[in-house]
Amino acid sequence: MKKIIKNGTVVTAEDIYRADILIENGKIKTIGNELNENNAEIINAKGCYVFPGGIDPHTHLDMPFAGTFTKDDFETGTIAAAYGGTTTIIDFCITEKGKSLNSAIQEWHRKADEKAVIDFGFHLMIGEVNDDVLKELPTVINEEGISSFKIFMAYKNTLQADDETLFRTLVEARKHGALVMVHAENGDVIDYLVNEAIKEGRTDPIYHALTRPPEVEGEATGRAAKLTAIANSQLYVVHVTCKEAVEEIAKARNGGFRVWGETCPQYLVLDESYLEKPDFEGAKYVWSPPLRKKHHQESLWNALKNGQLQTIGSDHAPFDFKGQKDRGIGDFTKIPNGGPSIEDRFSVLFSEGVKKGRITLNEFVSLVSTNAAKLFGMFPNKGTIAPGSDADIVIFDPNSERIISASTHHMNVDYNSLEGMKLVGEPISVLSRGEYVIRDKQFVGKPGNGRYIKRSRFQV
Numbered sequence: 001m002k003k004i005i006k007n008g009t010v011v012t013a014e015d016i017y018r019a020d021i022l023i024e025n026g027k028i029k030t031i032g033n034e035l036n037e038n039n040a041e042i043i044n045a046k047g048c049y050v051f052p053g054g055i056d057p058h059t060h061l062d063m064p065f066a067g068t069f070t071k072d073d074f075e076t077g078t079i080a081a082a083y084g085g086t087t088t089i090i091d092f093c094i095t096e097k098g099k100s101l102n103s104a105i106q107e108w109h110r111k112a113d114e115k116a117v118i119d120f121g122f123h124l125m126i127g128e129v130n131d132d133v134l135k136e137l138p139t140v141i142n143e144e145g146i147s148s149f150k151i152f153m154a155y156k157n158t159l160q161a162d163d164e165t166l167f168r169t170l171v172e173a174r175k176h177g178a179l180v181m182v183h184a185e186n187g188d189v190i191d192y193l194v195n196e197a198i199k200e201g202r203t204d205p206i207y208h209a210l211t212r213p214p215e216v217e218g219e220a221t222g223r224a225a226k227l228t229a230i231a232n233s234q235l236y237v238v239h240v241t242c243k244e245a246v247e248e249i250a251k252a253r254n255g256g257f258r259v260w261g262e263t264c265p266q267y268l269v270l271d272e273s274y275l276e277k278p279d280f281e282g283a284k285y286v287w288s289p290p291l292r293k294k295h296h297q298e299s300l301w302n303a304l305k306n307g308q309l310q311t312i313g314s315d316h317a318p319f320d321f322k323g324q325k326d327r328g329i330g331d332f333t334k335i336p337n338g339g340p341s342i343e344d345r346f347s348v349l350f351s352e353g354v355k356k357g358r359i360t361l362n363e364f365v366s367l368v369s370t371n372a373a374k375l376f377g378m379f380p381n382k383g384t385i386a387p388g389s390d391a392d393i394v395i396f397d398p399n400s401e402r403i404i405s406a407s408t409h410h411m412n413v414d415y416n417s418l419e420g421m422k423l424v425g426e427p428i429s430v431l432s433r434g435e436y437v438i439r440d441k442q443f444v445g446k447p448g449n450g451r452y453i454k455r456s457r458f459q460v
């Protein structure tokens with residue numbers, strides 16, 4: 001089945017131009033003026049931008065966390081992503097100590113393969129590095145197509161890796177062609193501050209933020225960047241929240257080192273004061289790293305604008321307020337960390353970024369799609385509109401207005417952390433490999449239609 005998108009304005013990371021797009025067999029076949037083809041379905045994109053599908057490089061669907069699971073599975077989560085203009089996600093596959101990496105990967109396929117409505121890849125979390133794990137890495141990269149590994153510098157006594165583990169992973173990643181991702185916070189210092197707070201009866205949600213100050217993120221980011229330089233390797237810092245971390249990334253990049261950074265919508269539009277909401281509502285805004293004081297938002301926008309940060313991930317990890325977040329009443333350490341944002345990532349960046357004059361249209365496409373495709377081994381199949389690329393396309397009305405609300409969102413969670421926020425710009429139709437997933441704002445896709453993406457080895 002052929003389709004021609006007509007009358008739209010095509011926007012890529014490089015260009016903005018009026019043209020028609022012919023889609024055939026799931027791929028973009030031709031881009032040109034006045035295209036005609038027998039039997040092709042015509043899609044009228046008049047008044048709309050035609051963007052490459054969004055790529056969300058940071059999701060946690062159906063993820064176990066402290067005896068519970070994130071509320072969205074691969075079906076509800078990818079449907080919500082598609083409504084929001086995202087056509088590819090990379091989800092974090094969690095490994096367990098003492099079990100093979102392969103068994104963790106198979107477990108993630110069981111969660112995803114029959115459910116996803118858009119294409120997906122996996123990152124692998126590395127809990128420990130031992131000889132068995134090292135032996136498996138080349139297979140994971142070359143056979144499974146997983147070319148990025150995540151290390152935690154926080155969560156002492158559970159997920160936290162020591163510097164040796166991080167360093168060895170960096171060395172192996174360089175050897176085999178993978179990108180190391182870090183959660184950069186100093187877990188030892190946080191553990192001390194948290195214990196002091198609990199001992200002294202400071203148990204409300206706001207103390208989650210106050211026991212993880214921006215300096216512990218800056219310190220860990222700088223340390224990871226320096227270890228990367230020593231290993232002559234490559235590093236991607238997930239969910240950067242603050243000036244201190246941005247400065248460390250900028251310093252490393254200016255020194256010529258291969259360090260990249262991601263931030264998330266919540267850090268661009270919400271701040272620490274939300275954790276002080278009454279009636280325990282502050283728990284809805286518990287992420288790690290935490291929301292920061294408002295002035296950090298300007299550092300993040302500047303970093304997106306000047307290229308010191310390259311991607312926007314949602315870090316989607318939704319937990320219901322009732323029944324999950326409320327486990328932390330009287331003890332903020334028991335509040336599940338994370339929030340819902342897979343659906344609004346794309347539109348928030350457009351509305352707050354492009355519409356408010358902070359970034360250009362081309363920068364928007366780079367941040368929301370192209371840069372992630374390049375860093376994570378999917379370009380040019382994903383992340384752009386070009387002949388031969390997958391026809392993952394968002395037809396986006398830049399003037400449509402809507403108000404974010406849990407009563408209308410498609411995520412399987414009982415609140416929205418951006419409740420009441422007014423957005424300008426909205427996806428109208430979304431194609432995944434040439435097939436409608438969203439048509440005129442209605443879901444028309446099918447669970448299982450999303451394909452697993454074997455990603456290439458790291459190369460930039």
Ligand SMILES: [Zn+2]
Pocket residue numbers: 058060315
């Ligand atoms: Zn995360």
